[in-house]
Amino acid sequence: MLTRTSKSSHKPSSLLLPLEETVAQERTANNVKEPTHKTNYKPLSSIWDGEDAELLEQLLDFYPRAQPRAILDATVNGGRFWRGSKRSVIGMDIEAGHRPNVVADNTLMPFGNESFDVVVYDPPHIPNQGKDKSKDFNVRFGLVLRSSKEHGYTFSHTYPPFLREAFRVLKPEGILLCKIADYIHDHQYQWAHVDFIQAASAAGFRPCDCIVKIRKGPIIDPKWKVAHHSRRQHCYWLVFRKSEKCE
Numbered sequence: 001m002l003t004r005t006s007k008s009s010h011k012p013s014s015l016l017l018p019l020e021e022t023v024a025q026e027r028t029a030n031n032v033k034e035p036t037h038k039t040n041y042k043p044l045s046s047i048w049d050g051e052d053a054e055l056l057e058q059l060l061d062f063y064p065r066a067q068p069r070a071i072l073d074a075t076v077n078g079g080r081f082w083r084g085s086k087r088s089v090i091g092m093d094i095e096a097g098h099r100p101n102v103v104a105d106n107t108l109m110p111f112g113n114e115s116f117d118v119v120v121y122d123p124p125h126i127p128n129q130g131k132d133k134s135k136d137f138n139v140r141f142g143l144v145l146r147s148s149k150e151h152g153y154t155f156s157h158t159y160p161p162f163l164r165e166a167f168r169v170l171k172p173e174g175i176l177l178c179k180i181a182d183y184i185h186d187h188q189y190q191w192a193h194v195d196f197i198q199a200a201s202a203a204g205f206r207p208c209d210c211i212v213k214i215r216k217g218p219i220i221d222p223k224w225k226v227a228h229h230s231r232r233q234h235c236y237w238l239v240f241r242k243s244e245k246c247e
């Protein structure tokens, strides 16, 4: 049990230990061994307010059990995630106009089983919006795709077929990194990240971590002067492993 300052404690306050030290002492007392496989351990914060490319570099250092050699970006678009990166990445997109390495549908990937150490996925985020021509929404967020009433105006139905393929092309212990945003549509909160986690679990992935990426301003259609939901100023980077366990 963890103990910290409490009114019932009889220790003088100067003798109280910081929580981290208390935990460390208890772990030692309970003979809990710290993992030794990461020699260059650098902590990773659960909140990120920088560029995706920079975060991605840290994720690729942090989660794979060995340096990833084969990386697939399954929605590469203009390749902004890899600007300045020295990694060798196969970029795939369904739109030939983005000039990806491979033009293909990520629900039917032209790769053999267990080909990749890491798959990166940044699906179109907000269907049927983005009429504001002054912003480059279409390019940055893949808003060219629309979703029908039958699919509840969401992209959630596209997750299972992608996840089946991602699972197939990943090596055992491989990592799936997904950037995903919830949004408001039709006056309702659309829980894209929850849908994705559920679909990934059903496909056999183990959900391992979640990083909240924050942005300075919300993404909004200016036609909404008054909103009855909070303005979205964050999205998630979700981390999955093709494994029985995360660590």
Ligand SMILES: C[S@@+](CC[C@H](N)C(=O)[O-])C[C@H]1O[C@@H](n2cnc3c(N)ncnc32)[C@H](O)[C@@H]1O
Binding pocket: 074, 075, 076, 077, 078, 079, 080, 081, 092, 093, 094, 095, 098, 104, 105, 106, 107, 122, 123, 124, 125, 139, 140, 141, 142, 145
């Ligand atoms: C949000 S953008 C990705 C942006 C990219 N990460 C970047 O930072 O440059 C989504 C991309 O997914 C692509 N896409 C949508 N459906 C796809 C599919 N079924 N297969 C492959 N690519 C798809 C779109 O063409 C679009 O370029």
